Amino acid sequence: MTPTTATAAYHPAPTTFGAVAKHGRAWLPLIAVTALAGSGVALALPSVLGHSVDAIIAGGDYGKWFTIAVVLVAVGIVCSLIDAFAGTACVAGTTAWLRHRLVSQVLHGGPEGSREFDSGDLVSRVSGNVSDAAQAGPAAVTTVAAMAPPIGSLVLLAFIDPWLAVAFFGGILGVIGVLFVFARRTAEISLAYQETQGRISALLTESVAGLRTIASAGTIAREERRILGxxxxxxxxxxxxxxxxxxxxxQAAIVGPLVLVAVLAVGGLQLVDGRITPGELFAAAQYAVLGAGLGSLTGVIGEIARARAGIQRAAEVFAINPVAHGTLPLPIGPGRLTFDGVTVFGADSALLQDVHLELPGGATIAVVGPSGSGKSVLAGLAARLRDPHFGQVLLDGVPLQALSRQALRTAVGCAFERPTLVGTTIGDAISHDAVGPVRTLAAARATHAHDFVSRLPDGYFTPLPKAPMSGGERQRLGLARAWPASRLLVLDDATSSLDTATEMQISKTLTEDRHRRTRLIVTHRTATAARADLVVWLDGGRVRAAGPHQELWQDPAYREVFG
Structure with a gap:
């Protein structure tokens, strides 16, 4: 395997139900206190009302008990309001925290890390599934607090009369069985539901990206069926x-009344025997209703099931291995690029196999070969957009994996066949604000992007969505974005959409680069290969030959590469 130096990689903490739940921090104790206080109110109220009943029957002063009942109801309302606010705030904070971590994980994982996920599926996990996962803390606390009423009811019924507790306990076992089955089945269905949502999002994202192709092919109806299938x-x-x-x-609706009937039947007999008062029978009935209300936990258990499913889908993203960077700076050098026994495996076979190349610094190197020969893989290795499974890639004698992130990205620039433009404006797409307008303008002029940007109404301040661009113009912006690299330019078919005149101008700029950077250019054009100092000919993942274009041109198989 490729040796690895000391790294400064991003290592996220494990994502488990407990870890997500604990992130509620100060909100969770508040939720717990208000939930338990609410449960305490629910348990105290039947007893207070029972005493009121006894006071009324005995002709005593029931005003005191009525006042206590009113206070308890008020406390219950306040607890409910605080619980609702704290629960919402806790979920919102946890959702933001999880989304930040997920986005960071995807970005730190690089292109290879997220390759196994569809874009739409990732969006689904970051948006909807994270909201479900964030319910973990409040749902767990609420579930624990919700156990207080049935347990308290059992204890208080035993205090009133042990036989009432026996009747209650026998019925409540049925409710517990119902909840156990519900929890197990809901967890399975919640995960399946979220996974299906992810597949729909993935297909929709794919179709939105290819709307022009779909419209031109007249396959809109087929796409609808494919997505909505x-x-x-x-x-x-x-x-x-x-x-x-x-x-x-x-089931809970059936078991609940049965519990109430059992308690009332036993309580009635005890009342006849004079062992309990009418007020205690009233309180016992309330406790039976309150305890059998354990079936109302189905809503909270459903939240826990959805939270577990959301956390599981988030954990799959957190399992992405982040790209590890070293701490070394790049020494002074000409930009010599070395592939030392490099092998890269795909799903079924080797994409590159035992590649040994020593590419001179400051030269223009063209990479050619038939489709599937490994050209883009080689370019990706040179730009460290992926790492080899065996061997290593070195820039001026330093393994790319040993370079710090800043040293690597300052030295190496990449441009692609279909560049994705990121930013608010055209200027943002070329370079971020820290680079400054002077370097942005210089990069645009060097790659001939300034020619069409200057014709836009707002120039470099034109919003990207409002800038009409051809494929070639997008490629010029992609080239401008890569242009400030100090040591190595990697162009993966990055001039394929340019017209011949513009392509010749940019090729001239590249070959006469006054900074003398190394230029690795994946190309299908004969003229580009002819202007290069060196041509690397790939075939079937191996280097078939390397040398000047004029020498390789003598081989008929080489000429067939260009059609």
Missing amino acids: FLPELHKHGLETWKILARSGA
């Missing part, structure tokens, strides 16, 4: 969720 599956999962909820609710 997962709706029946989504409907099935949603329907299954509601079925489970309805079934559990119905």
Whole structure:
């Protein structure tokens, strides 16, 4: 394997249900206190009302108990309001925290890290699934607090009369069984539902990116069927969720009254025998209703199930290995690029195999070969957009993996066949604000992007969405963005959409580069290869030959590469 130096990589903390739940920090204790206080109010109220009943029957002073009941109701309302606010704030903060971590993880993972995920699926995980995952803390605390009423009811019923507790406990076992089955099935369905949502998002994102192709091919109806083809599956999962909820609710609705009937039956006998008062029977009935209300936990258990599913999908993203960077600076040198026994594997076979190349610094090197020969893979290795499985790539004698991030990205610039322009304006797409307008203008002039940017109404301040651009113009902006690199320019078919005249101008600029940077150019054009100092000919993932274009041109197989 490729040796690795000391790294300064981004290492996220493990993402588990407990870790997400704990992030609620100060909000969780507040939620717990208000939830427990609310449960305490719910448990105290039946007893207070029971005493009121006894006072009324005995003709005593019931005003005191009525006042206490009013105070308890007021406290319960305040607790509910605080709980709602704290729960919302906790979920919002945790959602923001998780989204920040997920976005950082994707960016630190680089192109290779997120290759196994579709863009739409990633968006689905970062947006919807994270909101579900953030419910972990409040849902867990609420679940624990919700256990207080049934447990408290059991204790208080035993205090009133042990036989009441026995009757209550026998019925509550049925409710617990219902909740156990509900929790297990809901967790499975929630994950399946979120995964199906992710597939739909992935297909929709793919179609939005290719709208021009879809419209020109007349395949809109087929795309609709392809994207919406997962709706029946989504409907099935949603329907299954509601079925489970309805079934559990119905079962709890049956068990709950049975618990109440059992407690009332036993309580009635105890009342007849004079062992309890009418007020205590009233309180016992309230405790039976309160305790059997354990079935209302289905909503909270559903939140926990969705949170677990969201956390599981987030954890899959956090499993991406971040790109590790070293700490070394780049020494002074001409930009010599070395591929030392480099091998890269794809899903089924080797994309590059045992590549040994010593490319001179300051030279223009063209990389040619048939489709699938490994040209883009070689370019990606040179720019360190991916790492080899075996061997190493060195720039002026230093392995790319040993360079610090700043040293690497300052030295190496990349431009692609279909560049993605990032930023608010045309100027942003060329360079970030820290670079400054002078360097932005210099890069645009060098790559002939200034020619069309200057014709736009707002020039470099034109918003990207409002800037009409051809494929060639986008490529020129991509070249301008890569231009400030100090040591190595990697151009992966980055001039393929340019017209012949512009391509010749840019090729001349590259070959006469006054900074004498090394230029590695993946190309399909004969003229570009002819102007290069050296040509690397790839075939089937191996270097078939390397040398001047004029010498290689003598080989008929080489000429076939250019059609």
